[in-house]
Amino acid sequence: MQSTQFGHCRVALRVLCALLLLGSFSASKADPSIGVWLSATVEKGWPVESGSNRFGCNDKIYAVIDLVGLEGGEHRLQADWTDPGGKIREHIDYPFNGAGATRITIWLKLHPPKGSALFSFFSPALGMDDFIGLWQLAVRVDDDARLDTQFEVLC
Secondary structure: OHHHHHHHHHHHHHHHHHHHHHHHHHHOOOOOEEEEEEEOOEEOOEEOOOOOOEEEOOOEEEEEEEEEEEEEEEEEEEEEEEOOOOOEEEEEEEEEEEEEEEEEEEEEEOOOOOOOHHHOOOOOOOOOHHHOEEEEEEEEEOOOEEEEEEEEEEO
């Protein structure tokens, strides 16, 4: 009789531990995973993967952001395009609703300083010196998940 009581207690203890463990998994918030690819190539109105992280000064650079593992509800995507000198050239703050997997596309278009467009025929890099070099795109979701991607701009 005594071993039966211990057996019941052991089973009850295992069930309690399993419930507590399961509860801790469901209560913990999992950060979404972020994937990013860059492209200046567009087909049928949509960016397509090009396999290169090198762009020209006149390219419109698309960042296609894939988010996986989003909890249902409101979220906030933030992105900073930082030039080779460390200056944030473009900041994006995009609230959205989503759950599971979501794809968001953002872009950067570099604009030469006023007056330099007239002479860009002779030198496409004229006035674009601050843009040439290694850039960084920092993507954040809900201030929890972050991904940094580097790319190069050449003229």
